[in-house]
Amino acid sequence: MSTTHFIERAVVTGAAGFIGSHVAEALLQRGATVLGVDRRSPRDNALAAENLDGVMGHPGFRLVQGDLVTDELKPWVDGADTVFHLAAIPGVRPSWGDSFGEYLACNVLATQRLMDACLSSGVRRLVLASSSSVYGDAVDRGPLHEEGVTAPLSPYGVTKLAAERLALAYALTPASPTSVVALRYFTVYGPRQRPDMAIGRMLRGILTGEPLRLYGDGRQRRDFTFVTDAVAANLAAATAEVTAEAVNVGGGNSVSVLDVLNLIADITGAAVPVHSDAHQPGDVQVTEADLTKARELLGYEPSVSLNEGIERQWKWLSTRSGERRRGSTAVTA
Ligand SMILES: NC(=O)c1ccc[n+]([C@@H]2O[C@H](COP(=O)([O-])OP(=O)(O)OC[C@H]3O[C@@H](n4cnc5c(N)ncnc54)[C@H](O)[C@@H]3O)[C@@H](O)[C@H]2O)c1
Numbered sequence: 550m551s552t553t554h555f556i557e558r559a560v561v562t563g564a565a566g567f568i569g570s571h572v573a574e575a576l577l578q579r580g581a582t583v584l585g586v587d588r589r590s591p592r593d594n595a596l597a598a599e600n601l602d603g604v605m606g607h608p609g610f611r612l613v614q615g616d617l618v619t620d621e622l623k624p625w626v627d628g629a630d631t632v633f634h635l636a637a638i639p640g641v642r643p644s645w646g647d648s649f650g651e652y653l654a655c656n657v658l659a660t661q662r663l664m665d666a667c668l669s670s671g672v673r674r675l676v677l678a679s680s681s682s683v684y685g686d687a688v689d690r691g692p693l694h695e696e697g698v699t700a701p702l703s704p705y706g707v708t709k710l711a712a713e714r715l716a717l718a719y720a721l722t723p724a725s726p727t728s729v730v731a732l733r734y735f736t737v738y739g740p741r742q743r744p745d746m747a748i749g750r751m752l753r754g755i756l757t758g759e760p761l762r763l764y765g766d767g768r769q770r771r772d773f774t775f776v777t778d779a780v781a782a783n784l785a786a787a788t789a790e791v792t793a794e795a796v797n798v799g800g801g802n803s804v805s806v807l808d809v810l811n812l813i814a815d816i817t818g819a820a821v822p823v824h825s826d827a828h829q830p831g832d833v834q835v836t837e838a839d840l841t842k843a844r845e846l847l848g849y850e851p852s853v854s855l856n857e858g859i860e861r862q863w864k865w866l867s868t869r870s871g872e873r874r875r876g877s878t879a880v881t882a
Contacts, residue, residue, distance in 0.1 A: 555788070556576060556579070556581045556630060556631045556784075556787050556788070557581055557582070557630055558581065558582050558584075558628055558629045558630055558631075559576050559581050559582070559583050559584070559629060559630070559631045559632070559633060559787075560583075560584045560585075560586060560625060560626050560629045560631075560632045560633070561573045561576070561583055561584070561585050561586070561632075561633045561635065562586045562587070562617060562632070562633070562634045562635055562636035562663065563586075563587055563634075563635035563636030563637065563678070564583070564585025564586060564587050564601070564604075564612065564635075565585065565587035565588075565589040565590065565591070565594070565596075565597035565600055565601055565612070566587065566589075566600065566635060566636070566743070567600065567737070567741050567742055567743045567776070568635050568678065568734070568737055568776060568779055568780075569585070569587070569600075569633070569635035569636070570600035570601055570603070570604065570741060571739075571741070571776050571777070571779070571780050572633050572635065572780055572783050573585055573601075573604050573610065574603050574604055575780045575783075575784060576633075576784075577604060577607050577609050577610055579784070580609075581609065582609040582610075583604070583609060583610050583611075584611050584612075584613065584625060584629070585601070585604070585610065585611070585612040585613070586612075586613050586615055586617070586625055586636065587612065587614065587615075587636065588614065588615070588616050588636075589614070590612065590614040591605060591612075592614075596744070599741065599869075600741050613625060617636055617655070617659035617662060617663060618654045618655060618658055618659050618662070622662055622663055622665075622666035623666045623669060623670055625666070626663070626666050626667055626670045626672050627670045628670075629670070629672055630672065630673045630674070631672070631673065631674045631675075631676070631787045632663070632667055632672050632674070632675045632676070633675075633676045633678075633783055633787070634660065634663055634675055634676065634677045634678060634716075635678040636655065636659060637655055637656045637659075637678065637708075637709070637712070638651055638652045638655045638656060638705075639705070639743065640705060640743075640745055641682060641703040641705045641706070641829075641831040641832060642703075642829050642830075642831060642832070644703055644704040644705035644708070644831070645703070645704055645830060645831065649704050652704060652705060652708045653708060656705075656708035656709060656711070656712050657708050657711045657712050657715065660677070660712040660715050660716055661715050663675070664715060664716055664719035664727070665719075667719075667726075667727040668719060668722075668725055668726060668727050671726045671727075672726065672727050673726065673727065673728070674727065674728050674729070674730070674786075674787055674788075675716060675720075675727055675728075675729050675730075676729075676730050676732060676783050676786045676787055677712065677713060677716045677729060677730070677731040677732065678732060678734060679709050679710075679712070679713040679731040679732060679733045679734070679795060680705075680706065680709040680733060680734055681693070681733055681734065681735040681736070681772070681797070681799075681836045681838065682701055682702075682703060682705055682706030682709055682710075682833075683699045683701055683706055683709050683710040683713060683733060684697070684698070684699055684700070684701070684733075684836070685698075685699070685700035685701055685702045685706070685833060686702060686833040686834050686835060687803075687833070687834075687835040687836055687837045688833070688834040688835040691837070691839075692803075692837045692838060692839035693797065693836070693837060693838060693839055694797070694839035694841065694842065695733070695794075695795050695796060695797060695839075695842050702831055702833055703830070703831030704831075705831070706831070713731040713733075713795055716729045716731060717729055717731060717793040717794075717795065720792060720793035721792070721793050728791060728792045728793060729792075729793050729794075730786035730787075730789060730791060730794055730795075730796060730846075730847075731794070731795040731796070732779075732782055732783065732786055732796055732798045733795055733796065733797045733798060733838075734774060734779055734798050735771070735772035735773070735774050735797065735798065735799040735800065735836050735837075735838045736771045736772060736773050736774060736800075736836065737774050737775075737776050737779045738773055738774070738775065738776065738858060738859075738862060739775050739776030739777065739858060739861065739862050739865075740776070740861065740862055740865035740866075741776075741865075742776070742862065747761075747771075747806065747809070748773070748809065748813075748859060748862060749862070749866070750762075751809065751810065751813050751821045752813065752817070752821075752859075752862060752863050752866050753866065754821045754822050754823075755813070755817050755819045755820075755821055755822075756866065756867070758822060759822070760822040760823055760824035761821050761822065761823050761824065762824050762826045763806065763823045763824065763825050763826060764826050764827065764828055764829045764832060765806075765827070765828035765829075765832065766828075767805065767806045767807040767810070768805050768806070768807060768834075769805065769806055769832065769833070769834050769835065770803040770804060770805045770806075770834070770835045770836070770837065771803065771804065771806070771836050772799040772800050772801075772802065772803045772804075772836050772837050772838045773800045773802075773804060773809070773855055773858070774798060774799055774800040774851065775800060775851070775852075775853035775855075775857075775858035775861075777852070777853060778798070778800065778849075778851045778852060778853055779798055781849065781852070782796075782798040782843065782847055782849050785847035785848055785849055786847055789846050789847055791846060794842075794846060796842050796843050796846055796847060796849075797838040797839060797840060797842065797843055798838070798843060798849065799836075799837070799838025799840055799843075799851065800838075800851050800853075800855065800858075801838075801840065801851040802855065803835060803836065803837035804855060809855070809859075810823070812855065812856060812859060813859060813863075816856070816859055816860055816863055817863055
């Protein structure tokens with residue numbers, strides 16, 4: 550890991566989101582000033598208010614409510630040394646059908662516009678949120694490494710691959726001032742996880758009694774990554790000595806959804822209520838990261854086990870305002 554550079558002025562796009570808010574918090578803790586950019590604001594969005602609770606009012610933090618697709622971006626990135634680009638429309642399942650235009654605009658066009666602005670403002674480094682979805686299915690392929698085939702199986706995955714390739718192409722233009730690290734996250738979880746994501750939905754099911762829609766047979770495996778590990782990868786990626794690289798960020802183990810349900814039952818003392826549903830188009834059977842490149846380029850090492858991570862998310866969810874425990878006797882359907 551290089552110590553040549555230091556992050557002083559950062560821009561975090563998607564700062565009102567799950568991972569972006571954690572990245573903003575970590576940067577402030579390290580003494581950087583942070584401009585958060587997001588379409589959502591705590592004024593009009595309860596999730597944004599909750600995510601940004603730890604940073605609003607911090608003297609080093611400012612939030613601009615704006616849209617990367619339509620607003621002028623150069624004024625936001627002028628003077629920044631590092632841009633952490635986390636804004637996007639996430640989620641595989643809703644990316645089919647009519648909403649694809651929104652995915653295309655917010656994930657691809659927004660990234661191209663941001664790269665244009667970074668190059669013309671002389672931003673030194675952009676760290677992009679890419680995704681394991683760029684690979685497609687890891688079943689029968691073993692741990693996925695960055696030089697392997699990228700064959701996304703969902704419109705979302707296609708937009709993330711396009712965004713990644715765009716950012717890397719900009720970084721590789723002659724005399725580009727902006728170098729790029731695209732972090733391919735593998736299923737990030739932890740406090741403030743997006744409400745549509747599995748572990749949060751499982752834990753909430755225990756509190757509310759609402760059954761988890763379990764798509765497929767539960768034997769699909771994911772390489773779950775605790776959010777503080779994803780944040781550590783972002784900080785390392787900001788200063789690593791590279792020009793244009795895609796790097797996996799995983800949790801170090803690929804675990805089945807059924808095993809996660811059992812782990813949650815052990816941790817909480819209650820079974821997650823489950824409603825079985827059909828396999829969904831675009832959902833892959835296996836994700837599994839090869840972390841060799843992350844270790845070599847970023848000095849990255851996942852440090853939070855799935856057991857500890859779920860315990861931390863459960864503790865956060867249990868004490869979070871607005872959540873009331875009921876239905877803790879719910880049983881698996
Ligand atoms: N959470 C995961 O497990 C995971 C896995 C792989 C990749 N990623 C990627 O990481 C990033 C962050 O994911 P997350 O889970 O925190 O999602 P999130 O939805 O919580 O955060 C994304 C934020 O981006 C903002 N945004 C979207 N379009 C925008 C636009 N046009 N202009 C300004 N703001 C806009 C949203 O308002 C939201 O606050 C995304 O790029 C996602 O594709 C996440």
